[in-house]
Amino acid sequence: MNINDNTRRQFLKKTAMVAGGSLLLPPSLLASPPPPPPVKAADAKIRFSVIGINHSHINAMVDAVTRGGGQIVAVYAKEPDLLASFMRRYPTVKKAATDTEILEDPSIQLILSSGIPVDRAPLGVKVMQHGKDYLVDKPGVITLDQLAEVRKVQKQTKRIYSIMYSERLENKGSVKAGELVQAGAIGKVVQTINIAPHKMTPKSRPDWFFDPKYYGGIITDIGSHQFDQYLFYTGSTKAEVTASQVANVHNPQYPKFEDFGDAMVHGNGGMGYVRLDWFTPDGVSVFGDGRLTILGTDGYIEVRKYIDIAGRPGGSHVFLADKKGIQYIDCANQVLPFGEQFVNDVLNRTETAMPQAHCLLATELALQAQAKAKRLDLKL
Numbered sequence: 001m002n003i004n005d006n007t008r009r010q011f012l013k014k015t016a017m018v019a020g021g022s023l024l025l026p027p028s029l030l031a032s033p034p035p036p037p038p039v040k041a042a043d044a045k046i047r048f049s050v051i052g053i054n055h056s057h058i059n060a061m062v063d064a065v066t067r068g069g070g071q072i073v074a075v076y077a078k079e080p081d082l083l084a085s086f087m088r089r090y091p092t093v094k095k096a097a098t099d100t101e102i103l104e105d106p107s108i109q110l111i112l113s114s115g116i117p118v119d120r121a122p123l124g125v126k127v128m129q130h131g132k133d134y135l136v137d138k139p140g141v142i143t144l145d146q147l148a149e150v151r152k153v154q155k156q157t158k159r160i161y162s163i164m165y166s167e168r169l170e171n172k173g174s175v176k177a178g179e180l181v182q183a184g185a186i187g188k189v190v191q192t193i194n195i196a197p198h199k200m201t202p203k204s205r206p207d208w209f210f211d212p213k214y215y216g217g218i219i220t221d222i223g224s225h226q227f228d229q230y231l232f233y234t235g236s237t238k239a240e241v242t243a244s245q246v247a248n249v250h251n252p253q254y255p256k257f258e259d260f261g262d263a264m265v266h267g268n269g270g271m272g273y274v275r276l277d278w279f280t281p282d283g284v285s286v287f288g289d290g291r292l293t294i295l296g297t298d299g300y301i302e303v304r305k306y307i308d309i310a311g312r313p314g315g316s317h318v319f320l321a322d323k324k325g326i327q328y329i330d331c332a333n334q335v336l337p338f339g340e341q342f343v344n345d346v347l348n349r350t351e352t353a354m355p356q357a358h359c360l361l362a363t364e365l366a367l368q369a370q371a372k373a374k375r376l377d378l379k380l
Helices: 005-015 057-067 080-089 099-103 117-129 144-157 172-182 223-234 338-348 356-372
Strands: 046-053 070-076 110-114 133-137 161-164 189-197 239-247 260-267 271-277 291-296 299-304 317-322 325-330 374-376
Touching: 046 057, 046 080, 046 099, 046 117, 046 338, 057 070, 057 110, 057 133, 057 161, 057 338, 070 080, 070 099, 099 117, 110 117, 117 133, 117 144, 144 356, 161 356, 172 223, 172 291, 172 299, 172 317, 189 223, 223 260, 223 271, 223 291, 223 356, 239 356, 260 356
Parallel strands: 046 070, 046 110, 110 133, 133 161, 189 271, 239 374
Antiparallel strands: 189 291, 239 260, 260 271, 291 299, 299 317, 317 325
16 A cells, blocks of 8 residues: 555644553654563574554554564664664664565565555565465454465464454453453353544544545454454454444544444354444553453453553552452553463474464454444434
């Protein structure tokens, strides 16, 4: 996808005013924890590089792989503004002149990307065809045709095509919830409920943000996180979308846009419900009050991922209700294992961090829910 440079620069200036997270915020505009110390070449388990940095999620992705023992080598981005911000955070990284320079470097084992959503799957196909593994920001695929091509090339090349479902993989509360479920704390999981509100801030968005042709629609985009969590916590390996719907409730000036979506899903491990919206008010200090409820036969878990409104400071709050009572679990010291697991998977050709089938099934469910969604005509 080609975007006029003037339009992009104008967009970047606008986004500087945004208070919360968003689909496209550049790395310079969202506060991130300091990066971990760079891995020395002699100590590196793998070497990796980056192509495309249109979302600040790239920071957490790079940091996770670095914590896991990966050495970042090079970066390629078309946008000077984004590249300058990235280089300030990672000053030892080489600036590649083209993406081909990175793709054809035989010493690079892994490529990371948070490019524009419509471009992510085509890049991933090229990465795998060049004999490298791929870790991409969500949504990692935005159409069923793209998914079919990704699956075909992944099967042919045997490379890893992984999507960073960060709401689960890089949130301490979500990781703790997974440990509790695996330990049988709430019995057998019956249902997951994921609530994923976001701030929209229309003035910070370029025109194509409002067109699903470029980002896939609200369920494809935000919902891909939620279907990943449904599969993981219920242990489902097969699932179908029961029903889904989308709407443009409050933004008639953008007729193709979707500011609300929800879906129900069922599978061989349990049921799930997903709600997505762009209605987080400016008074909320984070991009959205994301919540996860896991219902079990012997109790339930609630995760308040980013904020405990009018409650405890910070994020990653976990509440457990079982036969013994109710308890709050502090997740401040929870280890995030994804980075190390994923780097080891690249080395050992294993699927410890996330099975390939799970990764693409989560995306498939989001795409199917988007495709079959009934569009409601609500004007509020």
